[in-house]
Amino acid sequence: MHPGIYEPEKDSYLLSETIKEFLKNRNKRIKILDMGSGSGIQAKTCKELGFESITTADINPEAISYLKKQGFKSIKSDLFSKINKQMFDLIIFNPPYLPEDDLEPDDSKIATTAGNQGYELIVNFLKQAKFFLNKEGIILLLFSSLSKPEIIKKQAKKLGYSLILLKKEKLFFEELYVYQLKL
Ligand SMILES: C[S@@+](CC[C@H](N)C(=O)[O-])C[C@H]1O[C@@H](n2cnc3c(N)ncnc32)[C@H](O)[C@@H]1O
Numbered sequence: 690m691h692p693g694i695y696e697p698e699k700d701s702y703l704l705s706e707t708i709k710e711f712l713k714n715r716n717k718r719i720k721i722l723d724m725g726s727g728s729g730i731q732a733k734t735c736k737e738l739g740f741e742s743i744t745t746a747d748i749n750p751e752a753i754s755y756l757k758k759q760g761f762k763s764i765k766s767d768l769f770s771k772i773n774k775q776m777f778d779l780i781i782f783n784p785p786y787l788p789e790d791d792l793e794p795d796d797s798k799i800a801t802t803a804g805n806q807g808y809e810l811i812v813n814f815l816k817q818a819k820f821f822l823n824k825e826g827i828i829l830l831l832f833s834s835l836s837k838p839e840i841i842k843k844q845a846k847k848l849g850y851s852l853i854l855l856k857k858e859k860l861f862f863e864e865l866y867v868y869q870l871k872l
Pocket of ligand 1: 724748784785
């Protein structure tokens with residue numbers, strides 16, 4: 690338990706499983722960015738599989754200091770605002786993906802709320818990620834049936850991405866999706 694940091698949930702484990710399958714037989718030298726890394730579960734999955742070039746980024750300073758202690762290169766950043774210009778082969782993001790909910794405590798919103806409608810931060814991420822993705826680079830992105838998935842997919846296509854659904858999981862109130870995006 691790490692107070693103030695998002696504890697891995699069903700979404701985290703679904704993405705981590707997808708990563709394991711996706712990284713099978715990939716070149717171990719690829720450059721990976723784990724955006725919104727929180728507890729670092731996704732970065733740790735990559736590390737355990739033998740991948741070494743892993744950068745983690747999060748807006749939450751507590752996550753950053755925790756990840757630094759774990760030996761990760763960690764950058765406190767609002768999306769890509771503090772990431773030096775560089776290209777990644779794989780960008781992973783389990784973002785906040787829910788619409789604004791007045792009942793949700795303010796201190797947990799940073800990890801869960803993507804904006805009024807549930808997709809705004811995700812679309813912003815996609816707008817910025819284009820400039821940090823190698824030619825053959827891939828994004829693994831999770832979102833939910835509550836994130837207005839049709840809007841996310843439409844905006845992603847408008848930005849030039851092609852999308853493939855890699856995994857989905859039905860939960861009680863929502864369905865989770867992991868998409869692969871490529872420019
Ligand atoms: C749903 S949690 C996922 C945490 C972890 N990656 C996982 O899979 O369990 C979302 C994470 O995104 C971070 N986050 C929220 N807004 C962000 C932003 N604008 N820029 C970077 N990280 C952000 C949160 O602090 C939180 O750690």
